[in-house]
Amino acid sequence: MIEEINPHHFYNQFEPHVPQSNDRIFMLKEDQAAMMTGRDGLDFPRLAELMLSSAETETLIFLFKIDEEAYFLYEKPIDFPFLHWFPISQFRQLKPNYLAMAGITAVQLQCWRQSHRFCGVCGQPLQDSKRERARVCPHCGRIEYPQIAPCVITALIDRHQNKLLVVQGHSTGRRMALIAGYVEIGETLEQAAAREIAEEVGLRVKHLRYYGSQPWAFSSTQMMAFVGELEGSPQFTLQAEEIAAARWMSPDEISVNPDPFSIGHQMIEHFRQGRL
Structure with a gap:
């Protein structure tokens, strides 16, 4: 099944993480994901390949780790000649399994973030929590966790x-x-x-x-x-x-x-x- 990624290990613990050049970056738009073709097939771009500025890198959202590699979300998609946009339904056929697992989990977290931009109680913009995977209202204190x-x-x-x-x-x-x-x-x-x-x-x-x-x-x-x-x-x-x-x-x-x-x-x- 898609979550069976042995010998790799999926770590979903929330932790502060400084993006490294080899970390994978997800960019999603209109039910499509940015991917590139490598020697072993489709893959997600690495931070070093996107050449983001320091300011842009600071906006990356930490998602999870697989083994020692961190995966981030960049919420302002950009186009490069080496990137291609594939429908997220393609993750069903993506190999190896750990990349498919990473892809669908990133989509789940991005959908949660998009649907929780504002507080459902007072209407104020939500912010990312500094200590857990959650969206927090700075006005009334309401906390929103990923919906399952x-x-x-x-x-x-x-x-x-x-x-x-x-x-x-x-x-x-x-x-x-x-x-x-x-x-x-x-x-x-x-x-x-x-x-x-x-x-x-x-x-x-x-x-x-x-x-x-x-x-x-x-x-x-x-x-x-x-x-x-x-x-x-x-x-x-x-x-x-x-x-x-x-x-x-x-x-x-x-x-x-x-x-x-x-x-x-x-x-x-x-x-x-x-x-x-």
């Missing part, structure tokens, strides 16, 4: 037929997916999983068990995955505004996926292998 929305995703299995329910959402095109949705106020993760299944396909689930989790920066969510068994009839009724199509699939009908990008695709592959 809890989301459940469930592999629903009909044990009598040994089939997995896969769906296609209107936004996912032809890609196979599992039933997923945001956790609502006042419900447990298990209740959210059962509710989403009932709402989207009109089915009931039993014997829910926790599978794992994955940070999903594309939508600023934390995916929490479950495996559940069908209770009752397998006849489904689609929620038309959410689900374009659904199908019960046996392991032999599922194509091999040697490198699942998401936890949902990993569960589909594990079902194909007989591991769910």
Whole structure:
């Protein structure tokens, strides 16, 4: 999955960091990221390659580190002949994985910063905290942290037929997916999983068990995955505004996926292998 970057290590601790010439710089505009082509494929530019002035360098926003390299955000995109702008959706195919992980996490943090420019209480401009990853209102003291929305995703299995329910959402095109949705106020993760299944396909689930989790920066969510068994009839009724199509699939009908990008695709592959 995208966050599996061994042998590299992702360090998201907030710490004061002076930009170094070899640090990578993110520049984002209109859902595109500035990248360059190197010997090993696409990469993000280094500070030394951008030739920023001292004043411009002081405006760089520290994001995180991978191994000993720091990654920064520059919020005033500039063009160079060696830079090309790629849609951030390309991060799904970016290799090695640690660059993809860095890219989507940078996008998540930039989106949070853009949507938290002003205080929601008094309307004053927010400032960066000096001691943690947060936006602070200097007028009323309100603190805004990066938003992470809890989301459940469930592999629903009909044990009598040994089939997995896969769906296609209107936004996912032809890609196979599992039933997923945001956790609502006042419900447990298990209740959210059962509710989403009932709402989207009109089915009931039993014997829910926790599978794992994955940070999903594309939508600023934390995916929490479950495996559940069908209770009752397998006849489904689609929620038309959410689900374009659904199908019960046996392991032999599922194509091999040697490198699942998401936890949902990993569960589909594990079902194909007989591991769910």
